[in-house]
Amino acid sequence: MNFDLDLSTRVLARTPGAVRALLAGLPDPWTRTTEGPDTFSAFDVVGHLIDGEETDWIPRARIILAKGHNPRFDPYDRFRHRARNVGRSLESLLAEFARLRAENIELMVSWELSDAQLALPGVHPTLGPVTLRQLLAAWVVHDLGHIAQIARVMAKQYRDEVGPWVPFMPVLTDHETPRS
Amino acid sequence: MNFDLDLSTRVLARTPGAVRALLAGLPDPWTRTTEGPDTFSAFDVVGHLIDGEETDWIPRARIILAKGHNPRFDPYDRFRHRARNVGRSLESLLAEFARLRAENIELMVSWELSDAQLALPGVHPTLGPVTLRQLLAAWVVHDLGHIAQIARVMAKQYRDEVGPWVPFMPVLTDHETPRS
Numbered sequence: 001m002n003f004d005l006d007l008s009t010r011v012l013a014r015t016p017g018a019v020r021a022l023l024a025g026l027p028d029p030w031t032r033t034t035e036g037p038d039t040f041s042a043f044d045v046v047g048h049l050i051d052g053e054e055t056d057w058i059p060r061a062r063i064i065l066a067k068g069h070n071p072r073f074d075p076y077d078r079f080r081h082r083a084r085n086v087g088r089s090l091e092s093l094l095a096e097f098a099r100l101r102a103e104n105i106e107l108m109v110s111w112e113l114s115d116a117q118l119a120l121p122g123v124h125p126t127l128g129p130v131t132l133r134q135l136l137a138a139w140v141v142h143d144l145g146h147i148a149q150i151a152r153v154m155a156k157q158y159r160d161e162v163g164p165w166v167p168f169m170p171v172l173t174d175h176e177t178p179r180s
Numbered sequence: 181m182n183f184d185l186d187l188s189t190r191v192l193a194r195t196p197g198a199v200r201a202l203l204a205g206l207p208d209p210w211t212r213t214t215e216g217p218d219t220f221s222a223f224d225v226v227g228h229l230i231d232g233e234e235t236d237w238i239p240r241a242r243i244i245l246a247k248g249h250n251p252r253f254d255p256y257d258r259f260r261h262r263a264r265n266v267g268r269s270l271e272s273l274l275a276e277f278a279r280l281r282a283e284n285i286e287l288m289v290s291w292e293l294s295d296a297q298l299a300l301p302g303v304h305p306t307l308g309p310v311t312l313r314q315l316l317a318a319w320v321v322h323d324l325g326h327i328a329q330i331a332r333v334m335a336k337q338y339r340d341e342v343g344p345w346v347p348f349m350p351v352l353t354d355h356e357t358p359r360s
Contacts, residue, residue: 001209001338003338026191029187137341141351147202154191155321155325171329175350
């Protein structure tokens with residue numbers, strides 16, 4: 001499947017509702033537990049998605065669209081949310097993420113991006129040269145990866161409760177060494 | 181985390197809404213594509229979840245609760261949905277799944293299961309002896325695994341669109357040999 005701006009926008013627009021449908025109102029044993037040290041709980045994932053809205057995808061798109069002589073992105077802090085969201089409720093993060101995402105989509109749609117703009121270059125601090133098209137595709141994939149992560153981290157809380165079903169439930173053994 | 185009937189029910193009750201939030205209204209390039217031969221599209225996953233409501237979890241719980249001398253489960257057909265749902269729309273499957281799940285949860289809650297009942301045995305045709313508690317925990321994990329699968333299968337449609345981001349997006353390389 002080739003990148004398509006409208007198809008991408010439709011997924012990006014659904015993510016806050018999907019995360020809310022998964023998590024809103026669930027108690028801490030589902031939302032505050034992780035799959036290992038230095039990994040994200042569902043609560044952390046929502047905080048990380050908020051960080052993405054504020055510091056990653058749209059700010060990097062702006063750098064590309066500014067067409068400066070050095071379109072290098074600022075490094076992204078994967079743990080910004082930890083200090084930022086101490087004492088916050090999951091509900092407040094879900095609401096904040098939905099608001100930020102809606103604003104960012106409205107902004108992106110207002111740009112009416114052309115194919116020529118989607119081909120403009122940026123420089124990722126680790127990965128090197130990328131295009132705006134790749135950045136926006138990565139935004140979509142990043143959402144979906146973290147939705148999968150929320151489901152996986154929740155599933156693993158029942159790792160020892162399913163008895164002999166473990167080999168039939170690959171979600172329980174995905175990322176035995178958690179990567180995110 | 182130990183199995184808890186109320187915590188389990190709360191996740192089971194959210195799944196139809198979560199799947200709807202992810203998928204309703206999305207066009208076929210997101211919902212009808214797979215991650216490889218003999219694997220499920222998002223559409224197939226919804227069909228598979230319906231099969232679970234009709235032929236797997238509650239029917240097996242009934243076998244256990246009947247306390248017959250041979251509480252052996254019928255084998256489960258992972259591809260029942262393929263023939264069953266030819267010509268169906270995703271919207272109709274989402275509505276059917278929500279209806280069946282609501283009915284099944286209402287039934288399960290009406291049983292007011294005791295710890296003694298949760299410890300009752302059944303026999304899985306492949307896995308051997310299991311308890312009702314393990315069956316219900318597996319139901320929860322099965323839901324979450326398939327939500328993760330929907331997100332993963334969608335993400336993989338953009339595998340070639342994210343350029344150098346692939347190593348930062350583990351969802352793109354999970355299940356390189358798809359297992360479900």
